[in-house]
Amino acid sequence: MAWMEWSSLGTPLLIFGNEEMMPSMASQEVQCSMTQQEEVKNGKPNHLQETTGTFEIRIPDTDQKTRLCIDMTTSSKGGWRTMPFIFANEICEKLGAIGSGANMIMYLTQVLHMDYVQAANMLTNFGGTSSLTPLLGAFLADAYVGRFWTIAVASVIFFLGTVLLTLSATIPSLEPTPCSKLCPSPSQKELAVVIVGILLTAIGSGGIRPCVAAFGADQLLDASDSSTKNREGKTEQHDLKHPMALSTWSFFNCYFFVTGVSSLLAVTVVVYIQDNVGWGFGFGIPAALMFLSVVSFLLGMPLYFKEVPMGSPFTRLAHVLMAAFKKRRLLTTDYVGPLYELSDKESLACQQTRLMHTEQFSFLDRAAVRTPKDKTENGSLNPWQLCTVTEVEEMKILIRMAPIWASGIILITASVQQHTFSVLQARTLDRHIVSGSSFQIPPASMTVFSNITMLVIVSLYDRVLMPFAARVTGHARGMTCLQRMGVGFVVSMATTGVAAIVEVKRKKVARAAGVLDMGSLPMSVYYLVPQYCLNGMAEAFMQVGHLEFFYEQAPESMRSTAMALFWTSISAGNYLSSFLVSLIHRYTAWLPPNLNRGHLEYFYSTLTFLQVANFLIYCVSARWYKYKKFAAQETQKVEQES
Incomplete structure (x- = not known):
């Protein structure tokens, strides 16, 4: 193992075992790394160099070591050419995940004969679990194995889950006995295979979801790059609050467009096969697609830029x-001088972008105050006693992000109803495409209208909405992440409001036709289209803005974790939905097995009220939020002012 230290004169020494290389030779190695950093400043991403050597850096006055990958060749890595492999993986994964899950409530209720409320809660609980497991996947990616291997292994696990679901629908001994009226509950064996299959897909999603978006964005941009070229080829500076290149913002729109297309195919083609051909084929196709997903992703291995994990x-x-707790009694008069931070040389060697100090949460600043007790017995700095300003600011960033993260929970709670109760609503309506047609729209395929709306808005955002908004707001991207999320909140409130109105209309038709206890109503399923379209519009603004926000504002070493935070808000939204449904079902008669005899509109109205309160809290949080600042940005700002 080789490592690098600085001598008392500040000269870098590269050491192999007990032999020290000549300072001049070591300087050449460090100069290679410094040259890459200069290329970043000049607009060339540092991952366009192929890493061929890994060294350890020992930070002066500490016992910490940091790995440094020194680039020795000029073979390019990353870029848009990697996107076909990444997007192919994402398309197959989404087809597998959504194709298995979109119509799952029909499989549980019609094939396994589960109760509606039990099936809805089971799915939202597993939806919550599949959005909570990304925390584990993100931790492994950021700390130990990197995003590439996390995605690869998780894809295999997901594939095994889809195989189990296929077996549950094709092996006779795992299928329940067909029945007409009074149907027995599924046996433990039948239910166990389905639960394990869904659980494996949830675990697999935990590795894929937090890493794919960040891994794709990594191929296009180093966060320290503060300039880009516009369509005319002229170099333009980014907003100091938003240092990411416009190509990365385009990536997030492309990412959601790809996922939207995948969802569209899943809720139309795959769901149609499940309803009209059979569940064996309906689950088998997602399993085959997941296998292709793994193969596609691995084929791009030689082209990917793979970021080195930076520890937990x-x-x-x-x-x-x-450190802040140990120094909680320290007064500002007890210390003099600047807070502790790595020097330019040390920060460069660690490949860590320094963050500027902020005044918020000043009680945490004590962790960066030097005291005589900061060193261990061997003279090195104790990381549990003294931290850098950048490390303190990373903690502050997460605290500032918490209210923005929490605000997305209620929106998800409202959105998941489009996959549960809205599907059950659609099942009671006339689902013929046109009057007299023999083809009926599968209930779960109604989400196609949500997907189409999202695709249209995402595809038009860069070319139409963003330039128009930029002329109005003066912002280079038209709207900030927080403003884009705010639009999504407003549209989501309209979604549940419209859903409540449509439900009142649906029950009025049922009473007028005298079919309260019968299957189909003389009312077109197209009455549900507005609420589905509004839901897709809300997702196009809120979900994309939320994902952009987490990637941009999170510390560089925690981007997978930040993507996991995005998914944990979805997890919390699913769990909150289960809690609300169970609570309402227990204490009210709003959600009986026969929706015609219930008050689903009251449930939608409750969600609307909760979203209004949530939006008001979000406005306060967004107003209070302070964007992170890089040290390089402050230097750029001073140069611009001078």
């Missing part, structure tokens, strides 16, 4: 909290 981000956060 949670350990660094624990360092800050512990």
Whole structure:
């Protein structure tokens, strides 16, 4: 193993075993890394160099070591040419995941004969679990194995889950006995195979979801790059609050467009096969697509830029909290001088972008105050006693992001109803495409209108909406992430409001036709289209803005974790939905097995009220939020002012 230290004169020494290389030779190695950093400043991403050597850096006055990948060749890595492999993986994964899950409530209720409320809660609980497991996947990606291998292994696990679901629908001994009226509950064996299959897909999603978006964005941009070229080829500076290149913002729109197309195919083609051909084929196709997903992703291996894991981000956060707690009694008059931070040379060697100090949450600044007790017995700095300003600011960033994260929970709670109760509503309506047609729209395929709306808005955002909004707001991207999310909140409130009105209309038709206890109503399923379209519009603004926000504002070493935070808000929204449904079902008669005899409109109205309160809290949080600042940005700002 080789490592690098600085001598007392500040000269870098590259050491192999007990032999020291000549300072001049070591300087050449460090100069290679510095040259890459200069290329970043000049607009060339540093991952366009192929890494051929890995060294350890020992930070002066500490016992910490950081790996450094020194680029020795000029073979390019990353770029848009990697997107076909990444997007092919994402398309197959989404077809597998959504194709298996979109119509699952029909499989549980019609094939396994489960109760509606039990099936709805089971699916939202598993939806919550599949959005909670990304925390584990993100931790492994950021700390140990990197995003590439996390995605690869998780895809295999997901594939095994879809295989189990296929077996449950094709092996006779795992299928329940057909019945007409009074149907027995599924046996433990039948239910176990389905639950394990869904659980494996949830675990697989935990590795895929937090890493794919960040891995794709990594191929296009180094976060320290502060300039890009516009369509005319002229170099333009980014907003100091938003240092990411416009190509990365385009990537997020492309990412959601790809997922939208995948969802569209899943809720139309795959769901149609499940309803009209059979569940064996309906689950088998997603399994085959997941196999193709793994193959596609691995084919692009030679082209990917693979970021080196930087250690557990949670350990660094624990360092800050512990150091600040130990120095909680320290007064500002007890210390003089600047807060502790790595020098330019040390920060460069660690490939870490320094963050500027902010005044918010000043009680955490004590963690960066030097005291005589900061060193261990061997003279090195104790990370549990002293932290850098950048580490302290990373902790502050997460605290500032918490209210924005929490605000997305209620929106998800409202959105998931389009996959549960809205599907059950559609099942009671006339689903013929046109009057007299023999073809009926599968209930779960109604989400196609949500997907189409999202695709249209996402595809038009860069070319139409963003230029128009930029002329109005003066912002380079038209709207900030927080403003884009705010639009999504407003549209989501309209979604549940419209859903409540349509439900009142649906029950009025049922009473007028005297079919309260019968299957189909003389009312077109197209009455549900407005609420589905509004839901797609809300997702196009809120979900894309939320994802952009987490990637942009999160510390560089925690981007997978930040993507996991995005998915954990979805998890919390699913769990909150289960809690609300169970609570309402227990204490009211709003949600009986026969929706015609219930008050689903009251449930939708409750969600609307909760969203209004949530939006008001979000407005306060967004107003209070402070964007992170890089040290390089402050230098750029001073140069611009001068």
